[in-house]
Amino acid sequence: MESTIVNGAWKGHLGRGLAPRELQFLLSVAQGMTAKEIAKAFGIAPGTVVKRLSNAMFKLGVHRQGAMIAEAMRRQIITPLCLLLAGLIAMHTATDGEMARRDRRPTERRFAELRLMRRAEPVGLIG
Known part of the structure; x- marks a missing residue:
């Protein structure tokens, strides 16, 4: 043993x-x-x-x-000791790739919206 x-x-x-x-x-x-x-x-x-x-x-x-x-x-x-849990998390991440992509999209949209707002602000001040 x-x-x-x-x-x-x-x-x-x-x-x-x-x-x-x-x-x-x-x-x-x-x-x-x-x-x-x-x-x-x-x-x-x-x-x-x-x-x-x-x-x-x-x-x-x-x-x-x-x-x-x-x-x-x-x-x-x-x-x-948490090897089984780590394996399950790794398998879940590997099989659910779309979930990871969804996490990045809101950030990209937010930056795009900020860029649009900044471009629109100078136009509003002139008119």
């Missing part, structure tokens, strides 16, 4: 290449926390967090934290 760690809106899977502490810190980074914030939350030195994240990046073969999160998701080491 595989163990998991849940941190906020993210779920991490142990036994897929990262140490438990590396996985905890990776999940915290995925939530948008900085090394200092993670260190404060865990009661450790910021340097320890930086070292653990550096180890995780090395194990995943990346050099940036954003790439670390993306690679961990690709390898299914971490997954967002």
